[in-house]
Amino acid sequence: MHNKVSSKEVVKKANVRKQNLLSLGLSLLIIIAVNMIGSRYFTRVDLTSEKRFTLTDATRDMLRNLDDFVYFRVYLEGDFPAGFRRLRNQTREMLDEFRAYSDFIQYEFINPTIKGDWDATEENYNMLARKGLQPTQLQVTAEDASSQQIIFPGAIASYRGKEIPLALLMDQMGMPSEDVLNNSGQALEYNLATTIHKLTVNDKPRVAFLEGNQELEFRYVADITFELEDFYEVDRLQINGDITALQEVSTLIIAQPMTEFSEKDKFVIDQFIMNGGSTLWLIDPVYASMDSLQVAPETLGMPWSVNLDDMLFRYGVRLNTDLIMDLQSLPIPITTGYIGDRPQISMVPWFYFPLVRPASNHPIVKNLNAVRTEFISSIDTVETEGIRKTILLQSSPYTRVVQTPAQISFNIMQQQVDESRYRDGTRDVAVLLEGAFESVFRNRRIPLEQIPQGFQTVERGQPARMIVVSDGDIIRNQFGNQGQPLPLGYDRFLNETFGNRDFILNAVNYLNDDRGIMEARAREIRLRMLDRSRVNAARFPVQLLNVGLPVILVLLFGAVRFFLRKRKFNKKIV
Numbered sequence: 001m002h003n004k005v006s007s008k009e010v011v012k013k014a015n016v017r018k019q020n021l022l023s024l025g026l027s028l029l030i031i032i033a034v035n036m037i038g039s040r041y042f043t044r045v046d047l048t049s050e051k052r053f054t055l056t057d058a059t060r061d062m063l064r065n066l067d068d069f070v071y072f073r074v075y076l077e078g079d080f081p082a083g084f085r086r087l088r089n090q091t092r093e094m095l096d097e098f099r100a101y102s103d104f105i106q107y108e109f110i111n112p113t114i115k116g117d118w119d120a121t122e123e124n125y126n127m128l129a130r131k132g133l134q135p136t137q138l139q140v141t142a143e144d145a146s147s148q149q150i151i152f153p154g155a156i157a158s159y160r161g162k163e164i165p166l167a168l169l170m171d172q173m174g175m176p177s178e179d180v181l182n183n184s185g186q187a188l189e190y191n192l193a194t195t196i197h198k199l200t201v202n203d204k205p206r207v208a209f210l211e212g213n214q215e216l217e218f219r220y221v222a223d224i225t226f227e228l229e230d231f232y233e234v235d236r237l238q239i240n241g242d243i244t245a246l247q248e249v250s251t252l253i254i255a256q257p258m259t260e261f262s263e264k265d266k267f268v269i270d271q272f273i274m275n276g277g278s279t280l281w282l283i284d285p286v287y288a289s290m291d292s293l294q295v296a297p298e299t300l301g302m303p304w305s306v307n308l309d310d311m312l313f314r315y316g317v318r319l320n321t322d323l324i325m326d327l328q329s330l331p332i333p334i335t336t337g338y339i340g341d342r343p344q345i346s347m348v349p350w351f352y353f354p355l356v357r358p359a360s361n362h363p364i365v366k367n368l369n370a371v372r373t374e375f376i377s378s379i380d381t382v383e384t385e386g387i388r389k390t391i392l393l394q395s396s397p398y399t400r401v402v403q404t405p406a407q408i409s410f411n412i413m414q415q416q417v418d419e420s421r422y423r424d425g426t427r428d429v430a431v432l433l434e435g436a437f438e439s440v441f442r443n444r445r446i447p448l449e450q451i452p453q454g455f456q457t458v459e460r461g462q463p464a465r466m467i468v469v470s471d472g473d474i475i476r477n478q479f480g481n482q483g484q485p486l487p488l489g490y491d492r493f494l495n496e497t498f499g500n501r502d503f504i505l506n507a508v509n510y511l512n513d514d515r516g517i518m519e520a521r522a523r524e525i526r527l528r529m530l531d532r533s534r535v536n537a538a539r540f541p542v543q544l545l546n547v548g549l550p551v552i553l554v555l556l557f558g559a560v561r562f563f564l565r566k567r568k569f570n571k572k573i574v
Contacts, residue, residue: 132165214258256472274461278511298409316384326354369499393430
């Protein structure tokens, strides 16, 4: 009987062993099969609500089409506060996500600060500054001591011997640091994808600055021209009544014209738009100059027509001949007194230079820094069939609208501000128009004497886009002490950078229908911040719960397991 039982146990154990070996073999086969399938068919599952780890289609396509290595040297390594550690981790995660779609994405994180070797550290800092990365100074508090720390929150990207800098930390004036870091994290895909696009683009669309009506000369738009050349072929051209002048142009930039347009040139521009061309209008409806105030105590702001009002009205906007004064404005240096023979210079807000801000979450202006303007006017939209209008920029609620002619004098800076006069509310200053526009020359005589054979006038155009801004100075760069053009948006008196460059770049990208770049720009990743006041109020209960609950659960699990085992063996004994 004993032998019979033993035989059955041996057979049972052999069967169990055989089943285990079979299960192991089957598991190995499944793992091998999954790896073979995974090597041929790639997929990822993003379980986050806002799909923060899912790249846009255009970014994935761009990464899959890379044919050589793009190398990122990221200078976000070191002992940082929590917010910058999060930005570093987000950057690493995004680069890993890029690398999942292309083996040509490579990166390394570098700490430019070498402890104990200030000479080498200073050499690294100077090298990064020469390459275009801007340093940020942090206030670090540890063990009741405070110290300053310099970091370079950016990267240098290289491709086939070409290098360009990439700023990972956005510059947003007046915003809490947590919001700036969150917005910087949101913009990571956009910034990284844009950098790769700049490095690898070959077939560039043609963007043209218009000349012939005393528009801004090259030196005044030099910085934005150099920036646009990373994406586009940038030209300067005159129309001179030639209907073919704009044939190869994708986007036309009309930057602060000062003389009237002829009907011939207007017709050429109109037909360019009717055939789907995009236009960036930067027009001053009022003439006012700071140069006049340098030689006289006051000047006049006068309506200034360049013969474009009928075109813009037909397309859907009206530029008003007024001036916006805003309490949220740009400070300028003013002599406020003398000590002996030495003038005392102070920075005083100049209400005629409003700092305008985004009016919507449109990709062109999303998370955009304040934009500096000079003598800007308001814009009204006009009811136009089939045209979609989006307000991009507007003044603050503390606005005063001054009708022209208007006296402009520095005396207002010496007077007590009467805030009750600045209650006109926000005023629109930049508008995006999209749709099939109607020709301003519909049912009108064509002003050209000679038209190429086969040319047909279009009265209702193809879908097109245009952006109208009521200030030409928004694209004008300042100059340094040696006469070199400064970055667009940089104010040499404040040593601050405003959002002008980003606005113009985003506008031209959108007008060129660069959906890949703008799709990534439109993404929103929410940072779920803790309520600090509630955290501080409930600190002890939370700590007790976090420390005590796991211990209680382990003890409870052990007690239940002990009770069940004891009960099981007691039954066997009985």
